[in-house]
Amino acid sequence: MKKIALKDIAANFGVSISTVSKAVNDSHEISKELKEKIQKYAKEHHYRPNHVALSLLKKSTKTIGVIVPNILNYFFTQVFYGIEKTANSRGYSIISCISDESYLKELKTVELLSTGTVEGLILSLSEETQAKGNVEHLQNLIENQIPLVMFDRVSEEVDCDKVVVDDFEAGYKTTKHLLKTGCKRIAIVSAIYNSSVGKLRVDGYKKALKENGVEYDERLIVEVRKNDDLQLLISLLLDNKEIDAIIALDEITAVDTLNILKSKEIEVPKEISIVGFTNGRLSKYVSPALTMVSQHGQYIGEQAANILIDRIEKEGDMPYTTKLVKTSLIERDSTKKILGNSSSY
Amino acid sequence: MKKIALKDIAANFGVSISTVSKAVNDSHEISKELKEKIQKYAKEHHYRPNHVALSLLKKSTKTIGVIVPNILNYFFTQVFYGIEKTANSRGYSIISCISDESYLKELKTVELLSTGTVEGLILSLSEETQAKGNVEHLQNLIENQIPLVMFDRVSEEVDCDKVVVDDFEAGYKTTKHLLKTGCKRIAIVSAIYNSSVGKLRVDGYKKALKENGVEYDERLIVEVRKNDDLQLLISLLLDNKEIDAIIALDEITAVDTLNILKSKEIEVPKEISIVGFTNGRLSKYVSPALTMVSQHGQYIGEQAANILIDRIEKEGDMPYTTKLVKTSLIERDSTKKILGNSSSY
DNA sequence: AAAGGTTCCGAAAAGGTTTTCGTTATTTTT
DNA sequence: AAAAATAACGAAAACCTTTTCGGAACCTTT
Numbered sequence: 001m002k003k004i005a006l007k008d009i010a011a012n013f014g015v016s017i018s019t020v021s022k023a024v025n026d027s028h029e030i031s032k033e034l035k036e037k038i039q040k041y042a043k044e045h046h047y048r049p050n051h052v053a054l055s056l057l058k059k060s061t062k063t064i065g066v067i068v069p070n071i072l073n074y075f076f077t078q079v080f081y082g083i084e085k086t087a088n089s090r091g092y093s094i095i096s097c098i099s100d101e102s103y104l105k106e107l108k109t110v111e112l113l114s115t116g117t118v119e120g121l122i123l124s125l126s127e128e129t130q131a132k133g134n135v136e137h138l139q140n141l142i143e144n145q146i147p148l149v150m151f152d153r154v155s156e157e158v159d160c161d162k163v164v165v166d167d168f169e170a171g172y173k174t175t176k177h178l179l180k181t182g183c184k185r186i187a188i189v190s191a192i193y194n195s196s197v198g199k200l201r202v203d204g205y206k207k208a209l210k211e212n213g214v215e216y217d218e219r220l221i222v223e224v225r226k227n228d229d230l231q232l233l234i235s236l237l238l239d240n241k242e243i244d245a246i247i248a249l250d251e252i253t254a255v256d257t258l259n260i261l262k263s264k265e266i267e268v269p270k271e272i273s274i275v276g277f278t279n280g281r282l283s284k285y286v287s288p289a290l291t292m293v294s295q296h297g298q299y300i301g302e303q304a305a306n307i308l309i310d311r312i313e314k315e316g317d318m319p320y321t322t323k324l325v326k327t328s329l330i331e332r333d334s335t336k337k338i339l340g341n342s343s344s345y
Numbered sequence: 346m347k348k349i350a351l352k353d354i355a356a357n358f359g360v361s362i363s364t365v366s367k368a369v370n371d372s373h374e375i376s377k378e379l380k381e382k383i384q385k386y387a388k389e390h391h392y393r394p395n396h397v398a399l400s401l402l403k404k405s406t407k408t409i410g411v412i413v414p415n416i417l418n419y420f421f422t423q424v425f426y427g428i429e430k431t432a433n434s435r436g437y438s439i440i441s442c443i444s445d446e447s448y449l450k451e452l453k454t455v456e457l458l459s460t461g462t463v464e465g466l467i468l469s470l471s472e473e474t475q476a477k478g479n480v481e482h483l484q485n486l487i488e489n490q491i492p493l494v495m496f497d498r499v500s501e502e503v504d505c506d507k508v509v510v511d512d513f514e515a516g517y518k519t520t521k522h523l524l525k526t527g528c529k530r531i532a533i534v535s536a537i538y539n540s541s542v543g544k545l546r547v548d549g550y551k552k553a554l555k556e557n558g559v560e561y562d563e564r565l566i567v568e569v570r571k572n573d574d575l576q577l578l579i580s581l582l583l584d585n586k587e588i589d590a591i592i593a594l595d596e597i598t599a600v601d602t603l604n605i606l607k608s609k610e611i612e613v614p615k616e617i618s619i620v621g622f623t624n625g626r627l628s629k630y631v632s633p634a635l636t637m638v639s640q641h642g643q644y645i646g647e648q649a650a651n652i653l654i655d656r657i658e659k660e661g662d663m664p665y666t667t668k669l670v671k672t673s674l675i676e677r678d679s680t681k682k683i684l685g686n687s688s689s690y
Numbered sequence: 691a692a693a694g695g696t697t698c699c700g701a702a703a704a705g706g707t708t709t710t711c712g713t714t715a716t717t718t719t720t
Numbered sequence: 721a722a723a724a725a726t727a728a729c730g731a732a733a734a735c736c737t738t739t740t741c742g743g744a745a746c747c748t749t750t
Contacts, residue, residue: 051460053736095440115396398706
């Protein structure tokens with residue numbers, strides 16, 4: 001039984017295509033008897049209107065594109081889930097691509113999707129694209145009137161809607177919290193050295209230090225590059241610097257750091273507190289459970305999808321917005337409790 | 346600058362649409378001068394052939410659908426990644442849906458996609474669909490000649506290509522390994538009580554026991570339901586049963602079990618060994634690191650995509666195949682080393 | 691009986707593209 | 721110079737659907 005079209009039904013009954021179309025759509029223009037015959041036949045042959053033809057006719061595919069750099073990263077998985085959920089609830093399908101942190105794949109995908117397949121795009125920049133700073137493909141998108149929402153890893157050079165984590169506030173809030181628990185010498189271990197995100201968090205950290213009269217010490221910021229030995233870096237960091245807290249800018253680094261400290265028989269949080277970014281699946285299950293900064297990935301996805309679909313469906317041009325999503329500090333056992341009664345927090 | 350079509354270019358130069366089409370496709374039928382003018386204009390205006398129109402014309406969307414029950418599950422994320430990777434490398438886009446373990450959403454999605462949007466479908470059954478056993482929507486798919494590949498959570502009632510984990514062999518292999526390390530009283534903790542997958546693993550477990558002359562004891566199989574207290578169940582399990590190994594059928598349960606044993610000051614693996622299923626992100630980072638059964642999610646995704654695309658592209662009907670993917674036991678510190686010199690393993 | 695209304699169906703356009711087949715006009719061959 | 725070949729372009733079909741408009745037949749009203 002091959003795919004069946006209106007044409008085939010029309011031929012079967014010796015009527016015109018328009019008649020069949022109206023019949024299956026239950027139009028009052030068609031007589032009851034004919035409608036029933038046609039509908040019965042259509043049902044028996046599993047007739048379903050061709051979606052591609054409808055898209056062409058209506059000039060609307062009800063589909064949005066999503067490009068994430070790395071789906072194995074739990075944060076992006078969460079965002080993706082949020083996008084799918086709300087897009088689906090608003091009647092949109094999503095066609096998804098993984099740029100795999102590659103500029104070329106991102107470029108190819110954007111070009112592929114910008115040919116009428118999708119009505120809009122949600123994207124987070126690949127690492128390579130961020131490093132290169134080449135966002136021409138996205139500017140072309142805007143020129144071609146294809147709505148774009150960027151999230152998390154965004155570019156200032158692209159004029160579009162954005163949803164970003166308030167990383168500055170997150171760094172500030174985290175540092176302030178550590179200070180309140182009595183920590184003074186707070187180090188940062190970062191594996192995301194060339195991202196705007198990392199810079200913002202450090203800026204927030206600096207602001208909190210300054211506000212609390214703690215001097216900023218450059219030596220406390222550690223950058224971990226791809227093939228670096230974290231163990232060694234931590235040992236160097238600990239050397240004569242009286243560290244009492246470590247902020248790790250991603251979950252894996254946080255857990256690794258914890259394990260290294262444990263292997264050195266340093267007590268967490270008694271001697272050194274640890275806070276990690278990205279509340280993923282690991283932090284809850286290690287011991288002591290890690291205090292983490294949650295970025296609310298799913299919420300970000302929901303927001304991005306809603307903003308995009310609003311723009312697709314609304315007439316006229318609204319101004320572009322940048323939504324700043326606040327983080328939450330999820331306190332577990334790797335940090336000390338706040339001393340005394342701090343009402344301002 | 347609005348979306349531009351061949352029509353617009355044709356109007357601009359006062360030529361026909363066919364001429365423009367041939368010009369942008371660099372046909373020899375068009376004079377060099379005209380071609381150059383048109384191509385320049387097309388490039389300047391970012392002309393790209395409309396993908397929807399092409400799909401309609403060619404009767405091929407170069408798109409496949411993927412339906413997974415739960416993207417936050419790392420196994421499915423891995424499969425998804427594998428699918429995207431190979432589909433992309435073979436020139437296909439993927440349109441993805443998350444059934445959220447719901448029968449209704451799965452049904453709706455299958456119906457939506459089976460209208461010409463995708464050329465084939467890759468699917469893993471939702472929990473609810475498995476429980477209900479209602480797979481009519483998938484049988485309709487086959488009737489409508491839409492290629493389908495099921496993976497992991499499959500149904501015997503659907504006649505299609507399948508890619509499944511060899512769960513029987515996994516249960517067998519794992520149990521055999523534990524026996525070789527000297528364990529005798531091996532318990533199983535399962536949170537996937539009504540899945541074929543869980544049943545197969547237990548069957549493999551039984552076979553290994555029998556082969557090694559160890560008697561099967563029903564009381565060692567623990568089923569954890571949604572709101573059950575794992576702590577309590579483990580306590581009951583441990584009571585007077587001289588357990589020396591526990592197999593957990595998912596990663597979270599494995600980690601939870603480990604933590605419960607640690608809180609009871611039971612030494613792992615000295616007193617009790619632990620093996621978990623699904624080698625995710627947690628097991629490596631807890632201490633002791635957990636020995637896990639890897640299901641090779643990404644490989645499964647790659648296989649599924651290749652099988653599907655082969656079927657889409659090949660003429661004539663090949664027989665349906667079921668690909669059995671073997672698991673690997675990843676030994677870490679939660680199990681004892683094998684005693685003596687076992688050459689047969 | 692004439693005018694108006696209703697019922698039921700078909701023709702055709704529109705959406706964008708490729709491709710086949712004409713149709714000219716020019717050039718080459720005999 | 722006539723015939724044949726080539727070059728350069730256009731018309732139209734095809735993919736599938738919805739929708740507008742038009743038309744014929746019948747029915748109702750004055």
